[in-house]
Amino acid sequence: MKIDEIQNGIVLDHIKAGNSMKIYKYLDLDRLDCTVALIRNVKSNKMGKKDIIKIDSPIEINLDILGYIDSGITVNIIKNCILTGKHHLELPEKLTNVLRCRNPRCITTEESNLDSVFRLTDRENCVYRCEYCEAESV
C-alpha cells in the first residue's frame, strides 16, 4: 500500500497499534480539510506493529493529549518534505478539559463553567486525579 509523502505537516509515529482512532477523535482530526492518513498495524521492528497518522498541514496539536493517550509517540515536523523537528512525548503533569470527573459528588459535575483539571499524581502507574475532588480518572 502506498501513501504519499507529506509536504508540510506532521507525522505521528510509533503509535501503539489500535490507538490511532482514539487520537483521531481526541485531536478532532475529522474537522480538518487537509489530507489526513491514518495507517494501522504497520510492521515495526521495535513494536511488532504500530499505527501512524500523517497530517498534510502544519496544524497546532495538543501534545498534552497525545502524551496522555500514548507517551511513546514520536511527533515529526515536516517542512518542504524535509524532517525539521522530532519530539518525544511524556506524560503531562496537568490535563485541562481533556478528561471529565466521574465522581458524582464532585463540583465539576454540577457546575459546567469550571475547567476540568486533572493532575498526574503517580507517573509510574499513570494515575491522574481530579484537581477538585482528587478522584482518580477512569
Place this chain on the structure above:
Amino acid sequence: MRHLIDITDLTVGEIDELISVSERIIDDRQSFSDICKGKKIATLFFEPSTRTRLSFEAAMLELGGSVLGFASADSSSASKGESVSDTVRTVGCYADIIAMRHPKEGAPMAASKYSPVPIINAGDGGHNHPTQTLADLLTIQREKKRLDSFTIGFCGDLMFGRTVHSLINALSRYENIKFIFISPEELRLPAYIKEDTLNKKGIPFTEVERLERVIPMLDILYMTRVQRERFFNEADYVRLKDSYILEPQKLLSAKKDLSILHPLPRVNEISHNIDDDPRACYFKQVLNGKYIRMALILKLLGLEG
C-alpha cells in the same frame, strides 16, 4: 493571596507557626481582642453545621471583627442556581475572608480560583476538612507537647471519615509516628491512602478489627462514629459494633496518659461515663478549634502580629 483548601497547603513550618500563635492567643486573649477590628468574615455554609460555623464566627468575633453569611443553601442564591464562582466573587465585595462549607467535593477549590479574598475550606462533602485537622494537631501538641514520636490509633469508620484521612496526611509529615487502624474490614482505610501516603514514605501501620487488642499500646486514640448503614450485613454489625464503642471497661488496660480525641458529633461511640476521665480530650478539641481558627484567620489576612 493564600487560601486553605487542603491541610497540605500548609508546610510543617506554617502549622508550627499556627500552633504557636494559637498558644499565644490562649495565654493572652486580651491582646488579640481587636486585632481584626473592621474586618469581616463571611461564613458561606451551603449545608448545615453547628460546630464549625459557630467556631469560625466566634473566632472572628473574639478577634474584634464581624461576621456575615448564611447557614444553608436554601437561604442563599445557590437555591436560584448561582454558581460557586459567582457567589464568591459577589461575597468577596463584602467580606475580607470567606469560610465555606459545601456538599460538593472540590467546591472550595473552585471558589479559590475566582475569589478576590482568601477562602478557607470548612468541609467539602466527604473530601477535606483542614481546620478540623488543625484543631486535632493543636490538641495533640497541647496534650503531648510534641507532634512526633507517638502511637496513634484511629478507630471506627476509616473508609469514609474525612477527618481521619486528613489527619493521617498531616501526621505523615512528622517523624516516628506509628499508626494503628481499628475498623471492621468493610470500613478499612482506602487503599490509595495506604499506598500514596504511608507506603511511599515507609511509614509503619497495622490494621486490626478489635480495639481491645491494641488499646494498651496507644498514646492517642482517635474515635469516629460507625454507622449501621455502612455495614454490608446485619450479622457483621452485631458482631463488631461493641468493639467500636469506648466504655470505661476498655480503658482499664489503656495508658494513664492516653489522649482520647473525637471530631464530634458523637452518637454512642464514646460512653458519657468517660467524659470526666482526664484522658477525654474531645471538648478541649472543640475549644482548640476556635483558637487555631483565630490563628488561621490572622495568617490569611496577613495580621499575624
